[in-house]
Amino acid sequence: MPQKPRFRAVAQIDPRKLAEFQEGIRKRYTDDQIVAELKACAERLGRSPTMREFASDPETTVHPQTVIEHFGSWNAAKREAGLVPRRFATREELLGLLKELGAELGRPPTARDIDEHKGRLPSKSLYWHTFGSLTTALREAGFDVPVGEERLERAVEQGAAMARKLGRLPKFADWAEARKEDDTLMTEWQVYRLLDARRGAWSTFQFLVREQLESHGARVAADGTVKRKR
Numbered sequence: 001m002p003q004k005p006r007f008r009a010v011a012q013i014d015p016r017k018l019a020e021f022q023e024g025i026r027k028r029y030t031d032d033q034i035v036a037e038l039k040a041c042a043e044r045l046g047r048s049p050t051m052r053e054f055a056s057d058p059e060t061t062v063h064p065q066t067v068i069e070h071f072g073s074w075n076a077a078k079r080e081a082g083l084v085p086r087r088f089a090t091r092e093e094l095l096g097l098l099k100e101l102g103a104e105l106g107r108p109p110t111a112r113d114i115d116e117h118k119g120r121l122p123s124k125s126l127y128w129h130t131f132g133s134l135t136t137a138l139r140e141a142g143f144d145v146p147v148g149e150e151r152l153e154r155a156v157e158q159g160a161a162m163a164r165k166l167g168r169l170p171k172f173a174d175w176a177e178a179r180k181e182d183d184t185l186m187t188e189w190q191v192y193r194l195l196d197a198r199r200g201a202w203s204t205f206q207f208l209v210r211e212q213l214e215s216h217g218a219r220v221a222a223d224g225t226v227k228r229k230r
Contacts, residue, residue, distance in 0.1 A: 029062055031080070034070055037062045038081040046118050048083040091140075094130060097121050098141040108143035110183050152194045152208075155186055159209035160216075169206045169224035 029037075041049045041057045049057070051064040051074055064074065071077035079093075101109045101117060111134055114124045124134055131137035138145040162170045162178060170178075175188040186194075195201035210220045219227035 029066060029070070031070055034062055034067055034077065035081045038067070038078060038083060042081070042083050048078060048122075091130060094122065094127060094137065095141045098127075098137060098143075102141070102143060107184055108138050108145055112183050151186070155191050155194060155205070156208045156212050158185060159191075159205065160212040163209055163213060163220075163226050164218070167226055169209055169220065169226070172202050 037060055038049070038054070041054050041060050044057065044059065045053060054060055054062075054067075055064050067077045068074055071080060082097075098109055098121075101113060101121065105113065111124045114121050114127070114134075127134050127137045131140065135145050159170055159175075162174065166174060172188055172192075175185070175191060179185045179187055191205060192201050195204050206224065210224075213220055213226060221227065
């Protein structure tokens, strides 16, 4: 049995007119405006916001309930904004985000890229937890990411290219400096560990680079200087 209004003035309100008034006074948002609010909040927080964080953000004007009314659920709204909830992301969603980022970058994303896109992508730790490693996730996403022997071969090729540019075999410090400019390179320590970090690991790597250069017709002097082909 419906409860009677406590006040006569309320009882006399025309329900249809009240509904029209409430519809008119309620601020209307488009889906695009809500998505923009979610993205802006994530940018300020540096991560995908929870409902509580979104509601507490002083620069947010949309109520979380409005977000849910538009998209059906909070998580659906965040997915629409590209803010996949870390706890609920599926393997397919995680791989899809890597593919999208890779398409924008024009290369396989790195751990640094993921850190720089907080809020848009889950943390790299989730990729490690889900796939065992970021490399495995990248390979499942279709990127050419070398492993094992392939990694060493790729490093040697990159070392040979660096040697041609420098005019000598690359030193440990050369590689570290180049890595600052190109984070698609392995770190100098990763290259070092490919040789089992044994004593003389870097000189072993330089030897392999020299072999690569000489197999392509270059001459490498005893001091590591690369002689151009005549």
